[in-house]
Amino acid sequence: MRIRVINPNTTAAMTALIEASAKLVAAPGTLVEGVNPTMGPASIESHYDEALAVPGLLAEIARGEAEGVEGYIIACFGDPGLDAARELARGPVIGIAEAAMQYASHLGRKFSVVTTLGRTAGRAWDLAERYGMERFCANVHACEIPVLELEDPKARKVIADACRDAVAADGSDAIVLGCAGMADLCEYLSDEVGVPVIDGVAAATLTVQSLVTMKLRKSGRGEFAAPLPKRYVGLLADFGIEEKEARV
Amino acid sequence: MRIRVINPNTTAAMTALIEASAKLVAAPGTLVEGVNPTMGPASIESHYDEALAVPGLLAEIARGEAEGVEGYIIACFGDPGLDAARELARGPVIGIAEAAMQYASHLGRKFSVVTTLGRTAGRAWDLAERYGMERFCANVHACEIPVLELEDPKARKVIADACRDAVAADGSDAIVLGCAGMADLCEYLSDEVGVPVIDGVAAATLTVQSLVTMKLRKSGRGEFAAPLPKRYVGLLADFGIEEKEARV
Amino acid sequence: MRIRVINPNTTAAMTALIEASAKLVAAPGTLVEGVNPTMGPASIESHYDEALAVPGLLAEIARGEAEGVEGYIIACFGDPGLDAARELARGPVIGIAEAAMQYASHLGRKFSVVTTLGRTAGRAWDLAERYGMERFCANVHACEIPVLELEDPKARKVIADACRDAVAADGSDAIVLGCAGMADLCEYLSDEVGVPVIDGVAAATLTVQSLVTMKLRKSGRGEFAAPLPKRYVGLLADFGIEEKEARV
Amino acid sequence: MRIRVINPNTTAAMTALIEASAKLVAAPGTLVEGVNPTMGPASIESHYDEALAVPGLLAEIARGEAEGVEGYIIACFGDPGLDAARELARGPVIGIAEAAMQYASHLGRKFSVVTTLGRTAGRAWDLAERYGMERFCANVHACEIPVLELEDPKARKVIADACRDAVAADGSDAIVLGCAGMADLCEYLSDEVGVPVIDGVAAATLTVQSLVTMKLRKSGRGEFAAPLPKRYVGLLADFGIEEKEARV
Amino acid sequence: MRIRVINPNTTAAMTALIEASAKLVAAPGTLVEGVNPTMGPASIESHYDEALAVPGLLAEIARGEAEGVEGYIIACFGDPGLDAARELARGPVIGIAEAAMQYASHLGRKFSVVTTLGRTAGRAWDLAERYGMERFCANVHACEIPVLELEDPKARKVIADACRDAVAADGSDAIVLGCAGMADLCEYLSDEVGVPVIDGVAAATLTVQSLVTMKLRKSGRGEFAAPLPKRYVGLLADFGIEEKEARV
Amino acid sequence: MRIRVINPNTTAAMTALIEASAKLVAAPGTLVEGVNPTMGPASIESHYDEALAVPGLLAEIARGEAEGVEGYIIACFGDPGLDAARELARGPVIGIAEAAMQYASHLGRKFSVVTTLGRTAGRAWDLAERYGMERFCANVHACEIPVLELEDPKARKVIADACRDAVAADGSDAIVLGCAGMADLCEYLSDEVGVPVIDGVAAATLTVQSLVTMKLRKSGRGEFAAPLPKRYVGLLADFGIEEKEARV
Structure with a gap:
């Protein structure tokens, strides 16, 4: 089984961290590859960044399809470009x-x-609603550390404090880490905070692995059928799907 | 007052049609300009098309900001790139x-x-939920006419039939047209179907005009503050916002 | 275009204030008239007051219909008698x-x-739910100033403080003024508080103007068809609609 | 215990029917009186009728308070004026x-x-939502018989058919009768349709009797405290509550 | 009329307290009997306790059916085994x-x-949602007194304080007591706290009495039809319903 | 890793089928054991059956805990006793x-x-709501085949027809099999119906395996902490948890 973890930003160090987290949980027979787009923002911290990370992400999906990849993880907590x-x-x-x-x-x-x-x-709230998870989400807390400063040694203590405060304020049972760049802190935070801490990179890797194991693919009918062949112009001309290559 | 109607696809004929519909309802003192991006798909009929229409749309917003535009309409029923x-x-x-x-x-x-x-x-359902309009939306009906074939003379009758069927099946009080390319059919359909028919291009033009009249701008705090300065690479390098040009 | 702003209470000074706020935003070609009923409470601060403001409000609508008025604003934040x-x-x-x-x-x-x-x-919460706006409403805050004391010079500072506190407590992006009698404070509060402040009188005036511009009327079918002809007795006998005058 | 069933329309025959239905279920020690307002519509079949039935209904509540009535039923399926x-x-x-x-x-x-x-x-749907009952309400079906024609001998068969059709279409477990004027049909319909049929007049009478038995009154704080003293003018001048008579 | 109040735990003293509370509100012609199962936990304070209280509760229902009981109250605030x-x-x-x-x-x-x-x-929140009461439930507060220590003389003051705090924090209009073992405190708490206090034992007794008065039974179709005849083995073998005794 | 699939009914043939389905998807290092309780109903087709399957299920969980089992699947589509x-x-x-x-x-x-x-x-609808999946659930369809007759060779065709009808009626993208006894039909149905078909036994096995891989356990705080030590009597006396054995 071959699955690909796509870091939708263009910072290679973060891609490496994400790939390592995914590999840690994958089953022996699962080949996990970490990649990132060749175009787009260095980190994603706004709707604007998200929107502009998507073309590069889609190019990676298209490349993956050509290479026979069986499943994909979008490793940014905004789940950009999922549909x-x-x-x-x-x-x-x-x-x-x-x-x-x-x-x-x-x-x-x-x-x-x-x-x-x-x-x-x-x-994060929009996604919680979309996935039916709003009823489980007590609250969303920010530690106000930019994505690219998460690796600063001082960051982990700030994050641990934010987790502890969140559990106390919300009376919650678990912490969900709200950034792929926190993936390597999962065990540390779990020990510090004393409740289960969930890293989405590991979680999504195992979800994709499970779906591929069950031979489950997205439904090919209607809304999620392959995009229609269409002419694209300008900077994004290469994203157009020609009639001849259109899949059904 | 100067407002801009952005057709997010790259088909100029459709931009002209949209601009005409917007001008029809704008007040005398309101300058309405129709534009479309120079990059992206010829029409938008999938999540993929939407995602790839957004960079061009955002470039138009950036251009508008430089030119002193006071408000914008996104003239595609998927409201792509709104956030x-x-x-x-x-x-x-x-x-x-x-x-x-x-x-x-x-x-x-x-x-x-x-x-x-x-x-x-x-x-359409996702948007209805997002805007709090799910409770008013009886159903979404398709007439299975591609966007670029709406101007075909035979199309208007098919659409009128779809509207009549929708009203009968849903017991609804009004029809919302689900594509900017239907803007010029609004009066015809209203006469044919016998219930109010709402064209989003006119509706959004008047909403923007009203907000500008009331001097209401988006809130500049938090989530919708200007994007953070950041390095963008590759095809989209020009979308990066430099430190020096960052607005607060 | 001729539209009428109805202050549903019987205090003429407040009607004047409301009319002025509406006229401030209306387009040149729009004739805006402020009126109030000749029966009912001097201010509306309970469900009881609201219920008893409605007959007078409906008499004003009936008069407006006889006089060719094209659209109406109900200028009380409880939106009494809307249906x-x-x-x-x-x-x-x-x-x-x-x-x-x-x-x-x-x-x-x-x-x-x-x-x-x-x-x-x-x-206010009931209305937020009814209009699908509950998801946008962070909270409702009271400044405990009676409607008829809003014009007291000391009131505006109390209200500004309440707005500031609301934004801080809710992390909200905008303030909605919860009383027609606050219409003239909109600009002052916006300057004081630093977020957009929305006055419903201006907002509703522009909404009605926009709907009339688009030639959109309420749907005449089913629930919102004209009331059935019917005998009314006692104090309200004149509200009965005779067979002969029934509209379809 | 003394409770009052208020038919909010002004048709005495219907008041008698309602009173009889209420008395049928009340406990021996409960005095049930049926009344109707002296002003307002002969039947309630629109938002307009409802709004204009409310002043007369409130006058009956005020009279009941003066006479020591301990609880009230509003016997119209729109529950007009409840707040x-x-x-x-x-x-x-x-x-x-x-x-x-x-x-x-x-x-x-x-x-x-x-x-x-x-x-x-x-x-009916608005009320289902308000009472938290939307999740139990499969659908609302009309038999298109005006309120004042329910006593026509042919009506009961039409209603029985509508009930049967409703159960078949909705797969529902019970029928709720949507008009106080159907109260006397409850047993007949239950026999005909074969599922439980609930008449609101009996149900509300027993609810009020139960609340009075438990000594439960509406909360006197905040929203449902007695209306504030206030000047009312015109036709409704007598509805004003003077300072001296204001209750807390 | 003969109705039965089932205390689903096996503590007889609590059954007596519950029975007394139910009898206090029942009408003269209503025979109220308090019972508890002969198997299961001494008190119910977890999902585990609830699950294991249910077989004994169902045995009591089966016994009641054999004895001609007309309605049942499940007197534990988790409403265990209701379906x-x-x-x-x-x-x-x-x-x-x-x-x-x-x-x-x-x-x-x-x-x-x-x-x-x-x-x-x-x-409690799960039940509020299930019954459509989530919209009325401001919050759920615990006084951290175990069920079997509620009768401790010191408990009532702690509970009164919790009620007062709840009203202040939530701005609520009434208190719902969250345990059948608090039934005898209802009047005391109402006096202490100054808002209506609702005891579920009294409330459910009156609801059952009302339903039986209206001759309303559960619907016998579909989901709530009698359980299918089936073989049960082991400790619970006697719970199996034989073909011959199956009811339709 | 050692996980246990519990068929909550007492039919060994079904346990074997379920165990086989779970083993088919488990990773090499995962030991999957299928078990069923020694007490309770032969199949689960009502709330009554579910309630009485739970004690036996809980006994299996207790046994598993004593034996060092790391995770459990409840293999009945009602998810009985989950909390x-x-x-x-x-x-x-x-x-x-x-x-x-x-x-x-x-x-x-x-x-x-x-x-x-x-x-x-x-x-099924109750569970969909509980898990936040109501928004994804188009409808629930029954094929009216009792659980213990699913293995009848004629059953699979009936089920395939029901799946096809469901997809056509709902316009849905996938089928969820609503019974553990259908686990072995998953591939057949997927081929027949042409949309992804999800068997819960495989899905839950992989979910548990994933959670154990991530070292995620239920939160030990508050609601899901171990049940309190408590005396149980009668038939279920052995289910009581003694003070000395209570876990925190």
């Missing part, structure tokens, strides 16, 4: 917010999300 | 689905949406 | 809570309502 | 839609409402 | 949470639940 | 409805459930 990626891929595509929230829902009544910047909290 | 555009613009940005559904909510208990392809119905 | 008024009128009827909340929904993720007495907060 | 009546009364006030839906929720997963005119279905 | 009991019984079965919340919904906009241990709050 | 089992177990406990619905939510906009008897559809 479009599902149209393009034959196998499953899972976002890390989607997977983390759903696994967290099995562990108790409520989870708290601890994320990077406060301005991304609205997006 | 990102709101971060970028200082004045209001309104989607045509958003405006059409809200005006329709004033006219009775329920409206029916009549749209182009069935595969876009899911997106 | 009944819609049955009676041929053109659009819009409540100020309805319009204010919907315009506020375009400006950010959440708004806070700042209203007069705490006992009216429940009604 | 205002609750402010005015010291004891409980219950609407027949409220009581019928809640009792029906104990009998199975879903109930169907069978009502008079289709134009009133929207109001 | 299963409804399948087994011909008459109505009502849980005390169900009845208390619904009566509370008539008294104001919101109620607060005051319960025993914090770990049971989740169950 | 109680979670209190008792240290590792994850997953129901097959829970897992099947969540995996199905990744594959498209909507799924249809195809289940055995129509009387169980209400339970």
Whole structure:
């Protein structure tokens, strides 16, 4: 089984961290590859960044399809481009917010999300609603550390404090990490905070692996069928799908 | 007052049609300009098309900001890129689905949406939920006419039939047109079907005009503050916002 | 275009203030008239007051219909009698809570309502739910100033403080003013508080103007068709609609 | 115990029918009196009729308070004026839609409402939502018989057919009768249709009797405290509550 | 009329207290009997306890059916086994949470639940949702007194304080007591706290009495029809329903 | 890793079928054991059956805990006893409805459930709501085949027809099998129906395996902490948890 973890930003160090987290949980027979787009923002911290990360992400999906990849993880907590990626891929595509929230829902009544910047909290709520997870989400807390500063040694203590405060304020049963860049902190935070801590990269990797094991692909009918062949112009001309290559 | 109607696809004929519909309802003192991006798909009929229409749309918003535009209409019923555009613009940005559904909510208990392809119905429901309009939306009906074939003389009769069927099946009080390309059919359909028919291009134009009249801009705090300065690479390198040009 | 702003209470000074606010935003070609009923309470601060303001309000709608008025604003934040008024009128009827909340929904993720007495907060929540705006409403805050004391010079500072507190407590993006009697404070509060402040009188005036511009009337079918002819007795005998005058 | 069933329309024959239905279920020690207002519409079949039935209904509540009545039933399926009546009364006030839906929720997963005119279905849905009963309400069906023609001998068969059709279409477990004027048909319909049939007049009478037995009154704090003293003018001048008579 | 109040735990002293509370409100012609199972936990304070209280509860329902009992109250605030009991019984079965919340919904906009241990709050929320009462439930508060220590003289003051705190924190209009073992404190707490206090034992007794008065039984179709005949083995072999005794 | 699939009914043939389905998807290092209780019903087709299957299920959980089992699957589509089992177990406990619905939510906009008897559809809807999956569930369809007759060779065709009808009626993207006894039909149905078909036994097995891989256990705080030590009497006396053995 061959699955691909796509870091939708263009920072290679973060891709490496994400790939390592995914590999840690994958089964022996599962080949996990971490990739990132060749175009787009260095980190994703706004709707604007998300929107502009998507073309590069979709190019990675298209490349994966050509290379026979069986499933994809979108490793950014905003799950950018998920619907479009599902149209393009034959196998499953899972976002890390989607997977983390759903696994967290099995562990108790409520989870708290601890994320990077406060301005991304609205997006987390939108996703919780979309995935039916709003009823399990006690609240979304920001530690106000930018994505690319998460690796600063001082960051982990700030995040641990934010997790502890979240559990105390929300009376929640678990913490969902609100950024792929926190993936390597999962065990540390779990020990520090004393409740289950869910990293979406691991969660989504296992979800994709499970779906491929069950031979489950996205439905090819209607909304998520392959995009229609169409002419694209300008900078994005190469994204157009020619009649001849259109899949049904 | 200067407002801009952005057709997010790259088909100039459709931009002209949209601009005409917007001008028809704008007040004398309102300058309405129709534009479309220089990059992206010729029409938008999937999540994939939507995702790839957004960079071009955002480039138009950035250009508008440089030129002193006071408000924007996103003239595609999927309201693509709305959140990102709101971060970028200082004045209001309104989607045509958003405006059409809200005006329709004033006219009775329920409206029916009549749209182009069935595969876009899911997106219409997502937007109805997002805008709080799910409770007013009786159902979404497709007439299975591609966007670029709406101007075919035979199309208007098919659409009129779809509207009549929708009203009968849903017991609805009004029809919301599910595509900017139907803007010029509004009066014809209203006469044919006998219930109010709402065109989102007109509705969104008047919403923007009203907001600018009231001097209301998007809130500059938190989630919709201007995007953070950041490095963008590859094809989209020009979308990066430099430190020096960052707005607060 | 001729539209009428109905202050549903019987205090003429407040009618004048409301009319002025409406005229400030109306387009040049729009004739705006402020009126109030000749029967009912001097101010509306309870469900009881609301219920008893409605007959006078409906008499004003009936008079407006006889005089060719094309649209109506109900200028009290409880939007009293909205459904009944819609049955009676041929053109659009819009409540100020309805319009204010919907315009506020375009400006950010959440708004806070700042209203007069705490006992009216429940009604504001009921309306937010009815209009699909509950998801945008962060909270409803009272400044405990009776409607008829809003013009007291000391009131504006109390209200400004309540707005500031609301934004801080709710993390909201905008303020919706919860009383027609606050219409003239909109600009002052916006400057003081630093977020967009929405006055429902202006918002509803522009909504009605927009609907009339689009030639959109309430749906004449089913629930909002004209009331059936019927015998009324006692004090309200004149409200009966005779067979001969029944509209379809 | 002394409770009063208020038929909010001015048709005495219907008041008698309602009073009889209420007396049939009341406990021996409970004095049940049926009354109707001296002003307002002969029947209630629109939002307009409802709005204009309320002043007369409130006058009856005020009279009941002066006479020591301990609880009230509003015997019209639109539950008109419920909030205002609750402010005015010291004891409980219950609407027949409220009581019928809640009792029906104990009998199975879903109930169907069978009502008079289709134009009133929207109001039934609004009430179902307000009372938390939307999840139990499978659908609302109209038999298109005006309220004042329910006593026609042919009507009962039409209603029985509507009930049977409703159960078959909705797979529902029970029928809620959507009009006080159907109260005397409850046993007949139950026999004909073979599922439990709930009459709101009986249901609300028993709810009020139960609340009075438990010594439960409406909360006197906040929203439902007695209306504030206030000047009323014109036709409704007598509805004003003077300072001196204001209750806390 | 003969109705039975089942205390689902096996503590006889609590059964006596519950029976007394039920008898206090029942009408003269209503025979109320308090019973408890002969198997199961001494008190119910977890999902585990609830699950294991149910077989004994169902045995009591089966015994009641054999003895001609016309209706049942499940006198534990978790309403354990309600669906299963409804399948087994011909008459109505009502849980005390169900009845208390619904009566509370008539008294104001919101109620607060005051319960025993914090770990049971989740169950209270689940029930509020199930009964459509979530919109009326402001919050659930625990006083952290175990069920079997409620009779301790010191407990009543702790509970009164919890009620007062709940009303202050939630701005609620009424208190719902979250344990059958608090039934005898209802009047005391109402006096102490100054808002209506609802005891579910009284509320459910009156609901059952009302339903039996209206001759309303659970629907015998579909989901709540009698359980199918089936072989049961092991410790619970006697719970199997033989073909010959199966009811339709 | 050692996980246990519990068939909560007492039919050994069905346990074998379920165990085989679970083993088919488990990773090489995962030891999967199928078990069933020694007490309770031969099949589960009502709330009554479910309630009485739970004690035996809990006994299996207790036995598993003593034997060092790391996670559990409850292999009945009603997910009976899930909350109680979670209190008792240290590792994850997953129901097959829970897992099947969540995996199905990744594959498209909507799924249809195809289940055995129509009387169980209400339970499926309750679970969909509880897990946040109501928004993905298009409808629940019954093929009216009792659980123990699913292995009849004629059954599979009936089920395939029900799946096809469900997809056509609902426009759904995937089928969720509504009974553990259908686990072996998954591939056949997928081929026949042409949309993804999800078997909850496989789905829950992989969910538990994933959670154990991530070292995620249920939260030990509050609601899902181990049950309190307590005296149990009668038939269920052995279920009591003694003070000395109580876990924290």
